[in-house]
Amino acid sequence: MKLTFLFLVGAMAARSQVKDLQEAVICSICLASFNDSVILIKCGHNFCRSCITQYCKEFKTSPPYPCPQCREPFREGEFQPNRELRNVVEIAKKIPEPRGKKACEKHEELLKLFCEVDQTLICLVCRESHSHKDHSLLPVKEAALDYKEQIQRHLESLKKERDEILSYKSSGENTSQELLKQLKTERQKIVLEFQELHQFLEEQERLLLAHLEELNKEIEKRRAEYVAKLSEELSSFSSLISEMEQKCQLPASEFLQDIKGTLSRCERETFQNPVAFSSELKWRIWESSQRNASLETIVKNFKDSLSSRQRLDKANVTLDPDTAHPELILSADRRSVRWELRRQDLPDNPERFDNWTCVLGCEGFTSGRHYWEVEVEVEEEWGVCAVGVARASVSRKGGISFTPERGIWVVWCIRFPPSRGPRRIRVYLDYERGQVAFFDAGTGDPMVTVPPASFAGERICPFFLCAVGSVRLL
Secondary structure, three states, X not given: OHHHHHHHHHHHHHHOOHHHHHHHOXXXXXXXXXXXXXXXXXXOOEEEHHHHHHHHHHOOOOOOEEOOOOOOEEOOOOEEEOHHHHHHHHHXXXXXXXXXXXXXXXOOOEEEEEEOXXXXXXXXXXXXXXXXXXXXXXXXXXXXXXXXXXXXXXXXXXXXXXHHXXXXXXXXXXXHHHHHHHHHHHHHHHHHHHHHHHHHHHHHHHHHHHHHHHHHHHHHHHHHHHHHHHHHHHHHHHHHHHHHHHHHOOOHXXXXXXXXXXXXXXXXXXXXXXXXXXXXXXXXXHHHHHHHHHHHHHXXXXXXXXXXXXXXXXXXXXXXXXXXXXXXXXXXXXXXXXXXXXXXXXXXXXXXXOOOOEEEEOOOEOOXXXXXXXXXXXXXXXXXXXXXXXXXXXXXXXXXXOOHHHOEEXXXXXXXXXXXXXXXXXXXXXXXXOEEEEEEOXXXXXXXXXXXXXXXXXXXXXXXXXXXXXXXXX
16 A cells, blocks of 8 residues: 555656646546545555445446446445545645646646747757758747737737727717618708698688688578579469469450450560579689699699609610810710810810810709719829709800809819828709709718709709729719
8 A cells, every 4th residue: 555655756756747646536437626535555556435335336247346446346245444545635625726827738847948830839958850850940939929929910910900990989889870870860950840730721622612612601591592583483374374374264255355465464574584603602612622732732742742753763864975175085885074184175065164174964954852972083192073954054165164154063083192092072963952962872861952943944964074094983
């Protein structure tokens, strides 16, 4: 028993590894640290008392039993307490897990070097092996400093990106709150407008129905008077006819008595049909129908206008080659235009721009709500492009003033500061409201909204200007 203890302690001292000590105090049956350890007298193997006792009980044959480790036979009672091993177990339990310096699993030497090629810790023996002999090696502390610097740089970058994401999140939340606020205001405005519209329509309905009820009573009164008068005349005629029929049945001597009076009664004035409904009443009825027709027109126009306001059409815009400046090159499908420093030999027709490098769209609008999107690219630092709308009557020759007063509504794209590439722009036109607005098609953010104008029924066309740049319709 003492030899066993000395062997364990000697092994522990020789290897100086806590791992070996901890493995030496493990019961081979329960695979946990010995609990009330006992040693088999014949073979010298150690087990927990409860483990070896249960082992014997569960064994199906009669004694002797084979040792769980070496199969040496033993009988119950042929084991005794191993107090030295119990002391070792207690010592092993008190030893903390090793931290800090680690040993090479292969050579059991401290890991003092770092291989930059394999990016792993190695010992001094590993350094001389074929696996790492030609590799770049650093002391552990020096390698740790180098990699800490790299990690710090990554941390700075990660923190910066995190801060940007937080900024985006904050900006997105602020934008969403602003949009929700706008929607709430618009909702309240719509509810209020429809409440006023309901009140107006209900008032008009009440007035019109009251007027119709008044006319209905007037017609009923006139009809009753007319019918009463005709009934009176019919009764008079019926009495006279009955009298004359009876007169004709009398003998000649009686028939001729007072014949003059009889003839006088027969020759009464011709009945004149009384006026049942005056022209003034008919005029009032016609006037009421006109008011109703006016209301129908108002409702129809309102419905048409509301339907038109709800519909937003994406315009299929193409470029008009007859208006293009000679330095502008149009694509075959007339969906893109670019500027080149060479003047084409084109006819100087009245529609063509001759001073500014501009071109109009073929399409023109006289009603409705429309939008189209363009991709603008300014190629040099001094380049410039513009997109928008213009009156069909805009000046094409000589100097041009790019202002609403001169019939042009545009947003400018200038390469200062340098842009990050093509920019997508959405052009919005509401003809009835005379409104032109520009949006960033990528983010949906508004760029420019110009004050409302009156187009006065004139055709409004898409407008483009390119100077050292290009525009492509999307």
